[in-house]
Amino acid sequence: MKSVKIFAPATVANLSCGFDVLGCCLDTVGDEMKISLTNSNEVKITKIDGANLPLETHKNVAGVAVEALLASYEKKVGVDIEIYKKIKAGSGIGSSAASSAGAVWAVNHLLENPFTAQELVQFAMEGEKLASGNAHADNVAPALLGGFTLVRSYEPLDVIKLHTPKDLVMTVIHPQIEVKTSDSRSIIKHNVSLKQAIQQWGNVGGLVTGLFTEDYDLIGRSLQDVIIEPLRSILIPEFDTVKKEVIAKGALGCGISGSGPSIFALSKGEQTANIVAEAIQEVYSKTGLDYDIHVSKINSQGVKIID
């Protein structure tokens, strides 16, 4: 029975200006999974450690993602999936994406790569659809491709890997409150002013340029969100204070990770990212809320084999 053990990375989607299209992959935060090919012709979730998630294949994001892959595969195979969950569900750093992306990547690897990265994104999106009702790609794309990714288009799906400046380091705080993705989406307005849309796409252009030219200052100037953040940030305790403090400590930019409640700050260099982490800790230690803080380089590889 062929099997592989993998690291399935956490991801930060949206990156302020790039709602639904931009994302990046973390290096030190993620799940572990063991995926095995079997002769059962079935996809089975055989173990879940660290989270209370459904074992029924069709209710499990990794299960439905792998079933989507196998539906496009010429031969009949079975897959056993063990999930060692470390990313907390509902944290806003791509917990469901890690499981979906990790599972399809590993199965593709065990089958000797019949599918392209683009196809794997499409399969993993089935997991996202199950998790949130919306087949978005801005977490599964960076989990699968690594680094920074752009979803240029959803119809047809067109996912592009951007360049990763080597000194970028992410600090993420996860306040342990529950903000459901569905609630977080319902707070968003269906229409935006053209003026704000122009500001947003100016910043998307600026951020992508900053990544390719390794212009850290431009990356910082472009990390702005005039459309979603003003609405969603009210769901996140102390968001404005955290943002103010981390910018004062030298972070390039700060925003909501995915649909929240996690907050990300992007810095140049680990030293600044650690100072930023301390600043966030100082704000959050006064709230009485539980929280996790992560500091991570950008993972330019995506899902990785471990053992």
Next chain:
Amino acid sequence: MKSVKIFAPATVANLSCGFDVLGCCLDTVGDEMKISLTNSNEVKITKIDGANLPLETHKNVAGVAVEALLASYEKKVGVDIEIYKKIKAGSGIGSSAASSAGAVWAVNHLLENPFTAQELVQFAMEGEKLASGNAHADNVAPALLGGFTLVRSYEPLDVIKLHTPKDLVMTVIHPQIEVKTSDSRSIIKHNVSLKQAIQQWGNVGGLVTGLFTEDYDLIGRSLQDVIIEPLRSILIPEFDTVKKEVIAKGALGCGISGSGPSIFALSKGEQTANIVAEAIQEVYSKTGLDYDIHVSKINSQGVKIID
């Protein structure tokens, strides 16, 4: 009396997805200007050839742009401006921008460059404000910086030069009908759906990526405008037919140049750009309308000294 003779290039703004923020500079289409420093302490338009434009300084786009520059200059100087207009007014390829940008660039050159390119953009925008009531930068920026440019932000102004893939060639058709910029702006809706805005900024990210990575296919896929083009294209005779024909002939993409009525098509290589020009000619020759067709490489320098 120090003087300089310059080529003031035409420009294509918006580039489909990048309404108000993207633009690029043409190489074979543009005005000529002769700018001289004088002791008069006045800005004078001493000659206009090829167009019926105001000689009064405060009514002339080059005049007001140079006055904006001199208002920020420490010493008192006078400037004489001769304009040899070749870009037709109202064509949608940056006629007013060429005059404004050319004039401030030349004065800055004669003064031995006291101002940055970013500052020159700001001065030239005063000309745009006079011409259209709106101080936009998406034509003056590429005219001044050359190549492809991004206006990341208007407040504060943040203009960035992008990379120019060497094989890109622009074909532009100018149907000689009058579409006033003010009419062309009034047709635009003040609100857009978030869904369309996301498509648009996905394409801005894709286009900028395509430019930096010289991925011509990605540039083509990204040259889409789901917001403005569907509204404005009804003002341009045979727009849909032209677009369909040029794509069939191998153009990477096609859209409205600025606020129209000119249509641009971007191709890889001069041969395709010329075939595209013939295809447009075939469509337009049946309309009975007068038109000009230009084929031009991208001018990565911007305003140039001639003679």
